[in-house]
Amino acid sequence: MIExxxxxxxxxxxxxxxxxxxxxxxxxxxxxxxxxxxxxxxKATVGLTDMTLAEAKAAGAKTLVIGVANRGGVISQAWKxxxxxxxxxxxxxxxxxxxxxxxxxxxxxxAKANGRMLHDVRIPSVQYPIANGVKRTGxxxxxxxxxxxxxxMYTALxxxxxxRKRGMKSSFRATGQTGILxxxxxxxxxxxxxDFMAGSIEYLTPDNDPDHWDxxxxxxxxxxxxxxxxTLALIHxxxxxxxxxxxxxxxxxxxxxxxxxxxxxxxVRDTAxxxxxxxxxxxQVVGYAINTYSMAEDEALAYLKATEDRLGLPAVDPLRxxxxxxxxxxxxx
Amino acid sequence: MIExxxxxxxxxxxxxxxxxxxxxxxxxxxxxxxxxxxxxxxKATVGLTDMTLAEAKAAGAKTLVIGVANRGGVISQAWKxxxxxxxxxxxxxxxxxxxxxxxxxxxxxxAKANGRMLHDVRIPSVQYPIANGVKRTGxxxxxxxxxxxxxxMYTALxxxxxxRKRGMKSSFRATGQTGILxxxxxxxxxxxxxDFMAGSIEYLTPDNDPDHWDxxxxxxxxxxxxxxxxTLALIHxxxxxxxxxxxxxxxxxxxxxxxxxxxxxxxVRDTAxxxxxxxxxxxQVVGYAINTYSMAEDEALAYLKATEDRLGLPAVDPLRxxxxxxxxxxxxx
Numbered sequence: 066m067i068e069x070x071x072x073x074x075x076x077x078x079x080x081x082x083x084x085x086x087x088x089x090x091x092x093x094x095x096x097x098x099x100x101x102x103x104x105x106x107x108k109a110t111v112g113l114t115d116m117t118l119a120e121a122k123a124a125g126a127k128t129l130v131i132g133v134a135n136r137g138g139v140i141s142q143a144w145k146x147x148x149x150x151x152x153x154x155x156x157x158x159x160x161x162x163x164x165x166x167x168x169x170x171x172x173x174x175x176a177k178a179n180g181r182m183l184h185d186v187r188i189p190s191v192q193y194p195i196a197n198g199v200k201r202t203g204x205x206x207x208x209x210x211x212x213x214x215x216x217x218m219y220t221a222l223x224x225x226x227x228x229r230k231r232g233m234k235s236s237f238r239a240t241g242q243t244g245i246l247x248x249x250x251x252x253x254x255x256x257x258x259x260d261f262m263a264g265s266i267e268y269l270t271p272d273n274d275p276d277h278w279d280x281x282x283x284x285x286x287x288x289x290x291x292x293x294x295x296t297l298a299l300i301h302x303x304x305x306x307x308x309x310x311x312x313x314x315x316x317x318x319x320x321x322x323x324x325x326x327x328x329x330x331x332x333v334r335d336t337a338x339x340x341x342x343x344x345x346x347x348x349q350v351v352g353y354a355i356n357t358y359s360m361a362e363d364e365a366l367a368y369l370k371a372t373e374d375r376l377g378l379p380a381v382d383p384l385r386x387x388x389x390x391x392x393x394x395x396x397x398x
Numbered sequence: 399m400i401e402x403x404x405x406x407x408x409x410x411x412x413x414x415x416x417x418x419x420x421x422x423x424x425x426x427x428x429x430x431x432x433x434x435x436x437x438x439x440x441k442a443t444v445g446l447t448d449m450t451l452a453e454a455k456a457a458g459a460k461t462l463v464i465g466v467a468n469r470g471g472v473i474s475q476a477w478k479x480x481x482x483x484x485x486x487x488x489x490x491x492x493x494x495x496x497x498x499x500x501x502x503x504x505x506x507x508x509a510k511a512n513g514r515m516l517h518d519v520r521i522p523s524v525q526y527p528i529a530n531g532v533k534r535t536g537x538x539x540x541x542x543x544x545x546x547x548x549x550x551m552y553t554a555l556x557x558x559x560x561x562r563k564r565g566m567k568s569s570f571r572a573t574g575q576t577g578i579l580x581x582x583x584x585x586x587x588x589x590x591x592x593d594f595m596a597g598s599i600e601y602l603t604p605d606n607d608p609d610h611w612d613x614x615x616x617x618x619x620x621x622x623x624x625x626x627x628x629t630l631a632l633i634h635x636x637x638x639x640x641x642x643x644x645x646x647x648x649x650x651x652x653x654x655x656x657x658x659x660x661x662x663x664x665x666v667r668d669t670a671x672x673x674x675x676x677x678x679x680x681x682q683v684v685g686y687a688i689n690t691y692s693m694a695e696d697e698a699l700a701y702l703k704a705t706e707d708r709l710g711l712p713a714v715d716p717l718r719x720x721x722x723x724x725x726x727x728x729x730x731x
Contacts (some may be wrong), residue, residue, distance in 0.1 A: 200657070260625065291530070
């Protein structure tokens with residue numbers, strides 16, 4: 066559990082895309098961020114007030130979150146000075162970078178000296194159990210995809226937001242590092258030991274009120290040969306009541322696998338549902354979330370319409386058309 | 399890679415079942431063991447010559463393999479004395495125990511002092527790659543199961559043995575600790591980090607001669623909610639040309655999951671094949687391996703016959719009837 070609110074460290078981000086994590090926090094949990102901290106060379110902004118460490122501290126910030134992808138995987142000396150100063154001023158640090166805070170001796174020393182925490186959200190901090198498959202109370206939705214990076218996290222965050230707007234009980238459950246930094250909690254599933262994958266998702270989505278929804282961020286795809294095992298662990302550990310199938314229609318092949326075509330929406334629907342019903346026989350596919358970012362408006366709307374007509378269920382772009390039809394379907398379950 | 403041949407340490411095994419690992423080595427790779435070492439209290443034997451450490455060393459043994467499950471997960475003082483002496487006499491140690499050799503300071507010290515290796519086969523010793531899904535040369539068979547512990551390792555070892563008897567090129571590829579100790583090599587898949595599961599199986603079964611068979615030990619089951627992700631990683635990382643479906647007909651429910659019924663052979667056949675064809679469109683199910691250990695002879699043979707008639711493919715019990723029909727089918731691919 067990472068303490069909120071955050072000060073978002075944008076560092077020397079060379080462009081807006083490098084600040085994707087900070088932008089995700091700003092978009093989905095604005096209440097989690099009091100401001101942003103930028104080095105002079107920074108070319109990105111997430112539109113929050115620029116603050117010094119002292120100003121952010123005074124505004125209540127508890128954790129400095131590295132909201133930027135660094136270059137070459139190295140934590141630069143320019144960053145180090147700020148990070149060490151932040152620890153001295155009483156901030157915890159949180160990072161989803163590949164190279165870990167805990168592997169930097171100067172940061173470890175400064176954290177110890179000041180009694181602060183270093184959160185490397187790529188690494189599990191919990192000894193997860195082996196899944197027991199026992200049916201849990203409460204309801205769960207899982208986003209499954211035709212491929213990696215087709216908008217599963219975005220879809221889950223948008224469904225969670227729509228549910229909360231309606232006064233429904235809902236929790237977004239993060240299963241990757243960006244989602245964990247956005248919400249301050251979750252399971253970094255891709256870093257969990259094989260035997261404990263499904264158990265980590267049971268742990269993440271425990272018994273809850275009968276009318277509470279866990280909206281679980283998906284990972285990978287049953288049809289992506291590099292990561293499909295992670296996806297199936299999510300399906301069986303999550304024992305979802307509802308699946309939303311996510312897709313990006315313009316992709317030429319599976320991400321990182323030039324020889325592999327994307328599966329059809331029908332194939333993902335049928336395969337994911339069949340496997341999900343092992344853990345929860347009542348599971349249903351409630352709709353489709355299509356990432357139409359690369360399509361013109363009329364083309365996108367036509368694609369959504371054609372998908373609905375063909376598959377007989379709501380098809381939305383969470384960004385372009387919203388998730389209301391999906392939440393209607395979930396609320397009716 | 400564990401150096402062979404072994405001296406098999408049976409310790410103070412309270413019964414024959416506790417010496418299962420040693421028995422597996424004796425059954426499947428007798429050439430890997432020069433003898434057995436038993437403490438006075440030992441109630442088990444694998445039928446090899448009892449040897450002192452010095453006798454085994456003289457007979458060429460390189461590694462003392464802990465071929466016994468210990469009580470309560472603790473490496474006892476009685477064991478310790480032998481293990482430390484073995485290190486002093488120039489043996490490496492190999493173990494599949496939950497509590498690791500490397501976590502015992504006295505063993506670590508003795509290994510260091512004598513320049514010997516401690517092999518904990520439950521823990522990966524390699525940084526595996528992420529799977530790339532590229533088609534590899536050579537042929538691969540994977541054992542898939544209706545459940546955990548239905549005889550997948552035994553089936554794979556028996557197919558490998560039959561192939562080698564016929565002069566076919568074949569390698570048993572271990573994916574669990576017993577298999578690794580039997581052959582001296584393999585991937586402890588249940589301990590691999592999620593993102594690298596499929597990649598570890600690609601690593602285990604690399605390009606090979608066009609007429610070479612990798613016979614891959616299966617793990618878990620697509621229908622076992624605790625471990626299904628591991629199974630799917632095997633299916634996609636292994637990109638098998640052939641599947642053999644393994645089953646134990648008398649089991650009342652999924653292992654460790656009282657609320658879960660076993661799937662039918664048809665369900666496993668169809669689901670596993672569908673998913674396997676993502677990585678290898680030419681994959682086929684070639685037959686069924688039924689563990690009829692708990693059935694009388696006539697009942698067992700009737701079950702095999704009925705399975706063949708119903709499913710139209712060979713059904714064998716590797717122990718009772720042999721694997722010849724499966725190997726015939728594989729050779730014909």
